Amino acid sequence: MALVFDIETVGEDWESLDETTQKNLAWYLEQSSRDEDEYEYELKQVKEGLGLSPLTGFIVAIGVYDTEKKQGAVYFQAPNAKLQESVMDGVKYKPIGEREMLVQFWEVAKHVNEFVSFNGRSFDAPFLAIRSLVHDVKPSRDLLSNRYLSMQRGCAHIDLMDQLTFYGAARFKKSLHLFCRALGIESPKAGGTAGDDVAGLFKAGKYEDIARYNAGDLFATAALYERWRITFR
Numbered sequence: 001m002a003l004v005f006d007i008e009t010v011g012e013d014w015e016s017l018d019e020t021t022q023k024n025l026a027w028y029l030e031q032s033s034r035d036e037d038e039y040e041y042e043l044k045q046v047k048e049g050l051g052l053s054p055l056t057g058f059i060v061a062i063g064v065y066d067t068e069k070k071q072g073a074v075y076f077q078a079p080n081a082k083l084q085e086s087v088m089d090g091v092k093y094k095p096i097g098e099r100e101m102l103v104q105f106w107e108v109a110k111h112v113n114e115f116v117s118f119n120g121r122s123f124d125a126p127f128l129a130i131r132s133l134v135h136d137v138k139p140s141r142d143l144l145s146n147r148y149l150s151m152q153r154g155c156a157h158i159d160l161m162d163q164l165t166f167y168g169a170a171r172f173k174k175s176l177h178l179f180c181r182a183l184g185i186e187s188p189k190a191g192g193t194a195g196d197d198v199a200g201l202f203k204a205g206k207y208e209d210i211a212r213y214n215a216g217d218l219f220a221t222a223a224l225y226e227r228w229r230i231t232f233r
Contacts, residue, residue, distance in 0.1 A: 001068040002114040002158070002225065005105070006217040007124045008061040008076075008195070008210055010202045011050025025056070051199055052123075054130035060202050061210050062101045062128075064108055065091070065218040067116070067225060073108075074214050075101040078207035091215050095207065099135040102128070110140040114156045116225045118176045118217075121147060121159040160224055163232070176220060185223045188216030 014022070026046050033039035051057035065072030071090045078095035085094045096104070105128065109115070117124050125143040132139050143157045147167065165174055180187040193201070193213045201209050 001066055001112070002116050003108070003112040004065040004067060004072075004116045004218050004222045004225065005120065005124065006063045006117065006214055006221060007059050007127060008198045008214050009051045009057045009127060010060050010199045011048070011052070011057040014047045014050065017056070048199075054127045054134070059098050059101060059127065059131055060198065060207075061214040062105050063214040063218045064105065065222050067222050072215070072218055074211045074218075075104050076207055076211040076214070077101070081205060081207055083207065089215070091218070093208070093211050098131065099137060102132050102135055102137045106132070106137060106140040112141070112155065114158065115141070115143060116158045116160065116221060118221050118224070119159065119161040121157065121162060125157065158225070160221065160228060163228055176217070176224070179224055180220050183224065183227055185220055185227075188213060188220050191216065
């Protein structure tokens, strides 16, 4: 059995950051920007990128999917919303807080020896590790032990971006959507939602939309994994 995992993240509100943190994040812009317009544009990029770091962002959804049982779960944040746990298409949707999401994830991970992600080694796994540190939650598996499958110990983490670009040897433009398009797999972007939309959806209180989008990522990654496994493994 392989467990596909994926997370969705959102950045802190810029105005809520203390002055020192704001300066730390944007200090180089004054030196590198040629004029005020460029400075404002680059500052906007910094603000919109807060969710890409576990130091200035947090997890709003964690999804897991068992490729053998065809079942999964999406744990997602829904602050101040009266949402109940539900099940759809073999996926359980459970609204809980970030710490509880991490506890649930690592409890599931404890019983798994093979993990699958798309770009998980560069983004999802480090983000999970640092947010677990923030919440004093101990990881049950090391998802970052070694980039190369032949050298991994304890458990395997198959990052499909690594595998399908041959550890970076292939330099073409790559994304989960592009691989899905090329292989005839339904893309999670097919519904009109992309990762860049998650922050806006969270702010608007559309928590279930984020959870459904996360499930779409799980399904697409699982299908891509099956194609990779049959062809290359």
